[in-house]
Amino acid sequence: MAAKISYADVEVGTELPAQSFPVTRDTLVRYAGASGDFNPIHWNEKFATEVGLPNVIAHGMFTMAEAIRVVTDWVGDPAAVVEYGVRFTKPVIVPNDDKGALIEVGAKVAALLDGNRVRVDLTATSDGQKVLGMSRAVVQLA
């Protein structure tokens, strides 16, 4: 374990650098292949609308993977993330155009825990909608 952030250097409210992650249909096809989740709601507009969705949506697990990058980029060693949980509150809708969607992620230290650990609370929005709820990670700091 080699976290580059020291427990002594953070306090409740410390903000992690926010990041924005673009998502296009191309991104989703790559993620489907890498993750093995080929559910057509993530690439087939006809199928997605037939099951009542407004359009193709991003995999919830893709959004979850993007959000935690705010933490892993901050702490340096991804293994410092010892717990990570989210609730999928709204889908990220990915139109079939050049822009796609944007997932905007912010995070801050919400609690100081024993053993040089902290709880980080994340926020993730897309198109003004909160897409993850109860998004929390426990991180082992140096």
Next chain:
Amino acid sequence: MALDQSFVGRAYPPTAPYEVGREKIREFAEAVGDTNPAYTDPEAAKALGHSDVIAPPTFVFAITFKAAGQVVQDPQLGLDYSRVVHGDQKFAYKRPVRAGDRLSVTSTIEAVRSMAGNDILDIRGDVHDESGEHVVTAWTKLVARAAEEA
């Protein structure tokens, strides 16, 4: 139709080992656009104290979700998978997943509920390596949306 409450606590047999490959980790990291060298460069991973490249935190879901297929496709349980959405996901790591791991998953049904016509299923996946060491536990909440009125 509401799911059978008697399935709560049911554990399914461990899956055959999944061997974690360096190139699969690289493919996953590229798919999420993550350039952290710990995912692709063994030397960078070693500099952080790991024996080989490690996987991003959500990588293991592909393995635990496949294992959860034993549950969602259990004909006795009768979940309508075409109406399933992913509600919550949580991981608790004992150590990171790394290249060379041979991982088995034991899936257990933790809760079965019905709310407003939706069926809600909580599945826990305990992931162990070849030596039996606990690596990570994944909790997956699936919601089968109520069928629309005809």
